[in-house]
Amino acid sequence: MEGNKVTIKDVARLAGTSIATVSNVLNGTGRVAEATKQKINRIIEELEFAPSTAARNLRDKRSSLIAVIVPYMETGKLMDNPFYWQLVAGIEEGARSKRLQIILVGVEPDETFSFVRERQIDGLIVIGAIQGSEIMSRIERLSIPVVFVDSYLQNDRLPHISLDDELGGYIGTKHLISLGHRNIVLLSGKLSEKGVNYYRWLGYCRALAEAGIAPREELVLQEPVSALSGYRVAGKIAAQLSEASAVFCLSDVAAIGLLKGLYDLGISVPQQLSVVGFDNSLQASYTIPALTTVHQDIAQKGQRAIKQLIQLMDGEPVEQQHIVLGVELVVRQSSASIQF
Amino acid sequence: MEGNKVTIKDVARLAGTSIATVSNVLNGTGRVAEATKQKINRIIEELEFAPSTAARNLRDKRSSLIAVIVPYMETGKLMDNPFYWQLVAGIEEGARSKRLQIILVGVEPDETFSFVRERQIDGLIVIGAIQGSEIMSRIERLSIPVVFVDSYLQNDRLPHISLDDELGGYIGTKHLISLGHRNIVLLSGKLSEKGVNYYRWLGYCRALAEAGIAPREELVLQEPVSALSGYRVAGKIAAQLSEASAVFCLSDVAAIGLLKGLYDLGISVPQQLSVVGFDNSLQASYTIPALTTVHQDIAQKGQRAIKQLIQLMDGEPVEQQHIVLGVELVVRQSSASIQF
DNA sequence: GCCTCCAAATAAAACGTTTCATCATTAATA
DNA sequence: TATTAATGATGAAACGTTTTATTTGGAGGC
Incomplete structure (x- = not known):
């Protein structure tokens, strides 16, 4: 009062x-x-x-506010993949330690960014932007420090943190191939947008090519990234793709749905079908059977993003514009040698 | 440029x-x-x-910024339970539709809130505050609109959105009792802090009492809310609590860990042990077996919170200070009649 | 032609800081 | 003792809005 x-x-x-x-x-x-x-x-x-921060902001033309742009779904909510939460948690941690605050903005790919200028946002972290989307040119005109995460851009000079997605796709696939699998279903998101899924798919193709396996288009399923998609795909595989002996899901959530779908259909994993996920999310080790998956350090992704953004904001030169984090295969129980 | x-x-x-x-x-x-x-x-x-928002803020003494206070873990990161992500997603959705922006603040229970005054935050949503914590008096002195979520306060006049936790604890327990279980383990968070876990525990006790079952202290396990806790508890149950025929987990994440732990020990669910969760999180229908759980509408919780906060900020009278959302039992496959 | 009234437009103050240039005081040096 | 240097403190401008009270310029009424 x-x-x-x-x-x-x-x-x-x-x-x-x-x-x-x-x-x-x-x-x-x-x-x-x-x-x-x-x-x-x-x-x-x-x-x-x-x-008063307002007075300071006015005086200094800064806001000590950074915005994190998270994509949202058709339902109008933020993406429900817990992956984003982990990412944001990493970002928040880094920001908090620098006494910066983050504002969380759900944004549709081509939405306007006027709030950035209005609020004099000091920095921007954009998650999952894709080549050619309107977003890119908008952002460039803002001329504030921006770090992209999991984004694929034509312009390689823009700072971004990403994953070696191609390698991830490759090692996941190669793992299955080394277990004797040849008919490997790829459960992916949209490939038309050249995002992370696209590059993982490239890795998948490379591994196949290397093994002399002809890629078959009908084995590549493009579905929304969700557990439900995975669940539904189980039915599709049972009905139409009985020759498949393995499924590589480009996200853990989809893999979790798939495991459940297969379970409900009485298809045993890994005996009848091997399943490999992607992300090594918190849930991955708790699935039944435990999920073999391509690991990425999500929290670190967020931390690196905020760290680089802060450097940019401080005007320090950034050592590397484009940081590519490594991937690693984590073998658990959902994948096994093909049974004859 | x-x-x-x-x-x-x-x-x-x-x-x-x-x-x-x-x-x-x-x-x-x-x-x-x-x-x-x-x-x-x-x-x-x-x-x-x-x-310039800064100039406006200075002039108007408002920021059109609302802060969402999310608790964080000992590791310094935001709580990793995806529950929070769903909640925040609900809040963000409501805020976006009103052209408000939310700033996400990880905060330790007793941390200072100076940023609220500094930034002239217009409204606050506090998640999971507990009675008697220093936080409460701090917040009261701020004298800005605040809505609590999942918080238990001595002061009932403060606006808050919560769940009928007691009822949730009751129906989950009652469900198990009606299936013939009498030795029901409760896997809970800390009970000393009178938060959601405490009230769910009260419901558990009520159901037991109603059925004439004497509560046994050693059946109530207080563990951090996480999948790992659930996993570990499986071992404990097998070793020390072999008379238990059911476990009621006060969060789905813990239940997921438990299911996995039991699976690894070769204990079959629900034949040997029934498991019930709490939250009906996105993952709940994808566990194996699918998780019987107490449903709550998390997104709605967030939406109601932001809606009420906006009313408060607009100076409109709020119809109800304390909104209690309902719970509902969702029976799936992880619970069954006790086997003799 | 004078007065009143109204619409449209504006000058200026206020919001709470930071910082630059200046000033006063004391200490150090020649 | 006279000059310079250093320290400590300050006045005032500037940041970009919103808003209140005021001014301007006609149009209408008599």
């Missing part, structure tokens, strides 16, 4: 100094006598004075 | 009017001739003028 907000003026008045001096104490700038400093600090404490 | 930001002055100059008029056009206030309005709008478009 306390009526009106206490301002720097109140502090100055009570301390018997000028507001400039208070400001100096606040920011550790200029020279202030120790005694004065102490006195002012005491009064600040007493009054519970908190400097 | 473009050098400096374009301000309302630039617009006024080019339109040959005063900035006051431009401001009026911007906000639809005052009277301004149609021709002038058109001209100004054209110029705004042309210049891509975006009014």
Whole structure:
């Protein structure tokens, strides 16, 4: 309640100094006598004075706010894949340690970014932007520091953190091939948008080619990334793709749905069908059977993104514009040698 | 690029009017001739003028920013339970439709909230605050609209959205009792903090009492809410609690871990042990066997929270200070009649 | 032709900071 | 003692809006 907000003026008045001096104490700038400093600090404490960010922002033309752009689904909600939560958690952690705050913005690929200029957002982290989308040109005109995550851009000079998706697709597939599988279904998201799925698919193709296996288009299923998709695909595989002996899902959530679908159909994993996921999400080790999957360090992805963004914002040169994080195969129980 | 930001002055100059008029056009206030309005709008478009939120905030003493306080774990990251993501997604959706932005703040129970005053945050959504924690008195002194979610407060006049946790605990337990179970393990979070777990536990006790079953303290396990906890508990049950025929987990994540732990130990669900979860998370229908669980509408929880907060911020009277959402039992395959 | 009234437009203050240039005081140096 | 240097403190401008009170310029009424 306390009526009106206490301002720097109140502090100055009570301390018997000028507001400039208070400001100096606040920011550790200029020279202030120790005694004065102490006195002012005491009064600040007493009054519970908190400097107005709005005034600072106006003065400094900065907001110490960074926006994280998360894609959203047709339902109007943020993507429900827990992957994003882990990513955001990583970002938030890094931001908090630098006393930055993040604003979370769900945004449709081609939506306007006016809020960035209006709010004088200091930096932007964009998750999952895709080549050629309107978003890119919009962002470039903003001329603020931006770090892309999991985005594929024609312009390689833009800072971004991504994964070696192609390699991920490759090692997942190769693993299955080395187990004797030749008819490997790929359960992917849309390939037309050249995003992460596309590159993982390239890796899949490379592994097949290397093994002398002709790629078959009907084995590549493009479905929304969700558990439900995986579940439904199980039926499709049983009905139309009985020759398949393995499925490589380009996300763990889809794999989880698939495992369940197969279970309901009485198809045993890995005896009758091997399943490999992608992400090594928190859930991956708790599926039955435990999911063999391509590991990525999601939290680190977020941390690297925020770290690079902060460097950019501080005007420090960034050592690497494009950071590609590694992938690693985690073999668990959902994949096995093909049975004859 | 473009050098400096374009301000309302630039617009006024080019339109040959005063900035006051431009401001009026911007906000639809005052009277301004149609021709002038058109001209100004054209110029705004042309210049891509975006009014400075900082200046507005300073003027209006508002920020049109609401903060969502999410608890974080000892690791320094936001809680990794996907539950929070669904909740935040619901909040974000509601906020976006009102052109509000949310800032996501990970905060340790007793941390300072100075940023709220500094940023002149207009509203606050606090998730999972508990009675008696320092947080409460801090928040009250802020005197801004606050909506609590999943929080238990001594002060019932504070607006909050919660679940009928007691009932949830009751129906989950009752379900198991009706299946003939009498030795029901409760896998809970900490009960000393009187949060959601505490009230669910009360419901558990009530159901037991109603059935004339004496509560046994050693059946109530207080563990961190995580899949790993659930997994470990499986071992404990096998080793020390062989008389138990059912486990009621107060979160789906823990149930998922438990199912896996039991599977690894060769204990079949539901034949040897029934398992019931809580939340009906997205994963619940994909476990093997599918999880019987107490359903709550998480997204709605978030939406109601933001809706109520907006009402509060608009100064509208809120119909109900304390909204209690319903729970519902979803019976799937992880629970069954006790086998003799 | 004078007065009143109304629409349209505006000047100026206020919001709460930071910082630059300046000033006062004391200490150090010649 | 006179000059310079260093320290500590300050006044005032600037940041970009919104809003209140005021001004301007006609149009209508008499």
